[in-house]
Every structure is written in C-alpha cells, then in structure tokens.
Amino acid sequence: MSTTSGAVSPTLETNISPRDPKKAAMSGWIGGALEYYDFALYGLAATLIFPAIFFPSENPTVAIIASLATYAVGYVSRPLGAVVLGAYGDRHGRKHVLVFAMLLMGFATFAVGLLPTYGQVGVLAPVLLVILRLIQGFAVAGELGGASAMIVEHSPDARRGFFSSFSLQGTQVGSILATAVLLPLAAVLPRDQLEAWGWRIPFLLSAVVILAGYLIRRRAQEPPAYLAQTETGKAKQRFPLMEILRTRPGVLVRCVIMTFTNVIGMATLIFGVSYATQKGYGIGFSSSEFLWVTLVANLAAVVTIPLFGALSDRIGRRWLMVTGGIAGGLLAGGYLWAIDQRSLVLVFVCVVLVQGIFFQMWNATFATFFQEQFPMRMRVTGFAVSQNLGLMIASFFPSIFTAIAPPGSANVPLVIGLTTFGICVVAAAATLLSSSTKGKSLQDLEI
Missing domain, CATH: 1.20.1250.20 (MFS general substrate transporter like domains)
Structure with a gap:
C-alpha cells in the first residue's frame, strides 16, 4: 500500500x-x-x-x-x-x-x-x-x-x-x-x-x-x-462549499445520508431511555438504571473504536460501515424488545452489542471515510457540512419515533425496530454507492 x-x-x-x-x-x-x-x-x-x-x-x-x-x-x-x-x-x-x-x-x-x-x-x-x-x-x-x-x-x-x-x-x-x-x-x-x-x-x-x-x-x-x-x-482558490456544490454534489448528498446511521443511537440511547423510563409506556425502569446503561455503552465504545479503526485499514472501510450499520439497525429492535421484557441484564447485553460493537464499526470508520471522499482543499468543509447537516436531520428521529409509537401503542419494539432498520438500509446503500478508498493514498484521492 x-x-x-x-x-x-x-x-x-x-x-x-x-x-x-x-x-x-x-x-x-x-x-x-x-x-x-x-x-x-x-x-x-x-x-x-x-x-x-x-x-x-x-x-x-x-x-x-x-x-x-x-x-x-x-x-x-x-x-x-x-x-x-x-x-x-x-x-x-x-x-x-x-x-x-x-x-x-x-x-x-x-x-x-x-x-x-x-x-x-x-x-x-x-x-x-x-x-x-x-x-x-x-x-x-x-x-x-x-x-x-x-x-x-x-x-x-x-x-x-x-x-x-x-x-x-x-x-x-x-x-x-x-x-x-x-x-x-x-x-x-x-x-x-x-x-x-x-x-x-x-x-x-x-x-x-x-x-x-x-x-x-x-x-x-x-x-x-x-x-x-x-x-x-x-x-x-475558491470558497470551499461553492466548489463542493459545483463539483461534488453527489458526494455531499451521499455523506449526509450515510450520517443517518446515527439513527441507531437515536433509537437506543434517546428513544430507548424514554421508552424504558416514562410512565406512559408502563415499562417501569428508573432513570438511574438507564444512566448506567448509557455509561456502559460509552465505556464499551471507548474500547472498540480503535480496534475497528485499525481493522478498517486492513479490510477497507465501506464493508465495515455497511456491516455495522445493517447489524446495528437490525438489533436495535432487539434492544427495545429487551426493554419490553423488563430484563435489565438483557438490556445491558443488547446495548453492548448494538452500541458498543456494531454501531462502532460504523462510528470508528466514518470520519476517515468521509475525509477520503473530498480533496484536501475542501476536506474540512465537506466533512463538516455533510456530518452536521445529517445530524441536524437525524435529531428529529426521536420525535418521529414518539409520533409513530406513542405511549399506549402496541408493538413498539417492532415498529421502531423496523423503522430504524429501514433507515440504516438506505444509509448502507449510500455507502456502497460511494467510491472505495481501500489501498489508495491521499495523493491518489487528490482529484
């Protein structure tokens, strides 16, 4: 290489x-x-x-x-x-x-x-x-x-x-x-x-x-x-955003859509906490219990992020991002099901799998992959605009989840799980449509 x-x-x-x-x-x-x-x-x-x-x-x-x-x-x-x-x-x-x-x-x-x-x-x-x-x-x-x-x-x-x-x-x-x-x-x-x-x-x-x-x-x-x-x-030479919109609008749009993979965290650590603790849903977990759930998820991520970062150098970033996004999106419904079963032990197991392992396959590698999609003269702008525009849109996902599965509704884990999985499939498709950077130097990407 x-x-x-x-x-x-x-x-x-x-x-x-x-x-x-x-x-x-x-x-x-x-x-x-x-x-x-x-x-x-x-x-x-x-x-x-x-x-x-x-x-x-x-x-x-x-x-x-x-x-x-x-x-x-x-x-x-x-x-x-x-x-x-x-x-x-x-x-x-x-x-x-x-x-x-x-x-x-x-x-x-x-x-x-x-x-x-x-x-x-x-x-x-x-x-x-x-x-x-x-x-x-x-x-x-x-x-x-x-x-x-x-x-x-x-x-x-x-x-x-x-x-x-x-x-x-x-x-x-x-x-x-x-x-x-x-x-x-x-x-x-x-x-x-x-x-x-x-x-x-x-x-x-x-x-x-x-x-x-x-x-x-x-x-x-x-x-x-x-x-x-x-x-x-x-x-x-140019104002970077204008050059991106003129020369790489498709790259920008794909990176925005890839950022929607953050729906995994929105479904588990935001909507999931509300589902587990709010009286309207009737599950009955305490806020302190789920603060520990969130803490364990973050601790697991600290361990796995550099491991997946290193693995992406060996096998490439696209397939690692796709695998993590699809698996994390699929198991997000399982995590909500664990909450529905009122089993705190099962919740801890699921949050480590979903947030600590599969989502981190994507999270540990997306920053490098996004940077590789843009040449140096527009690299910070391309990354920052796509990531933050995608996050702004994704920040509405918990509200959408609450609207389609409000307190008192049936099959909450199934409804939110399928929605999360669907969004992750769309994000994975955007990843597969992006240019592969495996084996390429930064100089090769300066086009």
Whole structure:
C-alpha cells in the first residue's frame, strides 16, 4: 500500500515539519473529549436541572419540553458552523479552526454557569441560554471535521483509520466525563442546593477547557501536505462549499445520508431511555438504571473504536460501515424488545452489542471515510457540512419515533425496530454507492 500521500516538494521540506500522527491523534483525542464534555453536559442538565430553574411552569411536561427544545437548538446551528468553520479550516489551517472552535465552546459553556435564573431575571434567562446553546452548536461543528482532517493528513496511508479513530474515541470519553461530574453532584447535594448553585460547578469547570485548548492545540503542527498546498495557493482558490456544490454534489448528498446511521443511537440511547423510563409506556425502569446503561455503552465504545479503526485499514472501510450499520439497525429492535421484557441484564447485553460493537464499526470508520471522499482543499468543509447537516436531520428521529409509537401503542419494539432498520438500509446503500478508498493514498484521492 502506498505511503506517499500528500508528498511535499523538496523546496518546501526545509520549511515544513515532518508528519506526526501520534501528536495529531493525541490533540484530536483530548480536544474531542474536552469539547464533547461541554456539549454532553448541556444535554444532561437540560433533562435533570434546567426545567426547574430556566423554564418554570405549572405543567412539568411543558417545562421539560421547553428545556429539551434548547438542547435541539444546538443541532440547528451546527450546519451554519460547519459552513463557516469548515471554510476557515480549509483556507487558513486545521490548527487555527481547532483552537478557535475549542475556545468558543469553552467560553459558551463557562458562560452558562454564570447565567441568572428565571427567578432572578425572568424570560431573559432562557433567552440567554438559547443564545449560548446556539454558540455551542456552532463551535462543535468545526471540531471533528478539523481534528480528523489533521490526523488523516498527518498519518501514513496504511494507518489512517487507526489514528483517526482516536478523535472519535475522545468524544465518547467526553460524554463519560460529563456524566461522571454531574451525577455525583446530583446524588450528594439536596435538590434545593443542586438547583441553587451545585449545577453551576460542572459548567464553570469549562474554564479548564479554555486553558487546555490553548495549551494543547497551539503546539499542534499543520499537516505538511496542507502547508505545501497553501504555499502553492491551491488551498485558497475558491470558497470551499461553492466548489463542493459545483463539483461534488453527489458526494455531499451521499455523506449526509450515510450520517443517518446515527439513527441507531437515536433509537437506543434517546428513544430507548424514554421508552424504558416514562410512565406512559408502563415499562417501569428508573432513570438511574438507564444512566448506567448509557455509561456502559460509552465505556464499551471507548474500547472498540480503535480496534475497528485499525481493522478498517486492513479490510477497507465501506464493508465495515455497511456491516455495522445493517447489524446495528437490525438489533436495535432487539434492544427495545429487551426493554419490553423488563430484563435489565438483557438490556445491558443488547446495548453492548448494538452500541458498543456494531454501531462502532460504523462510528470508528466514518470520519476517515468521509475525509477520503473530498480533496484536501475542501476536506474540512465537506466533512463538516455533510456530518452536521445529517445530524441536524437525524435529531428529529426521536420525535418521529414518539409520533409513530406513542405511549399506549402496541408493538413498539417492532415498529421502531423496523423503522430504524429501514433507515440504516438506505444509509448502507449510500455507502456502497460511494467510491472505495481501500489501498489508495491521499495523493491518489487528490482529484
């Protein structure tokens, strides 16, 4: 397999640092963990804390819906962030966009910890919360695209999948950290103290993100091939999104559709939690039990992601993504059936199979595969726009599931399972229609 991707001309070699995949992977891992700590922390707080302090209502259902709506707002702003930050990363450097995205995310999350409550300033409190959530969504849109581009371009061709998988592993670790910080506070503090001041502590800890983001990512080096391209002026020829829409609209659409594979997580870790714990469905599991289910799923993913990243380098990414997506989509219905059987042991087994193994076959490899679909001059934009547009659409799947299988309806596991499987089949078809990158160097893909 060739290892000559992005060869640098002799006249530039003396001015450009050599490739350093280990340092790039570590930067992506730590950055992903810190940035997704912020993003996941908000999701937990929107469920556990914010309904009472930002959206008080005589009807608790209204308060919960309003709070969760601000969580969804973060996905609405992600496509805009993908366009702006993707262009910045393609035109001015992967390192610059990664530093900016992390600092912006850290600022927004820290500011949430300083917000006045509804009881202090009235409707201004939720308005400010929505604004900060929009900033969070904007910032996170540039994280994975920039990090995975930097890692892919630093890595030897034979190990692109392995090194790139660490940025995905970092995002899982970030979710675990958010759970590990917030839940002990919720367990130790009385409810009134948690709502008065305790909830602010995890958000104020984001000051660490601001400092760590600057220290870690200022030391990262741009990939040599990107610097060489910048020297020749190729990286700044056009606004990247316009060139993608003109030259690669089919690639963009296929990557958006492939992103729908995230329906597996939407069906299991979002709708599945609601199905298991909400009184209307009558299953009867507690919220704490399913927080442990979610934690176990994330822990299993941390172990399997680099394994599947490495395997994708050996056997190719397309078939691994297709196998993981189809099997995960098929077994998602089995996971919901396990919930319906009220067997917590069976639920743990199924969540490890579905989320910890099969979905990670796709999740560990998609970032590398998406990066390989776009040439260097538009790589960050192509990845960021397709992934975040796909995620914005996918964020509506749990609402659709609730609409087609509301509380009181029959055969919920079958209905949601078949719907999830159908979406995964469509995503798998888009994968098979995409160009194979097996055995190709990045230089071969520069077309």
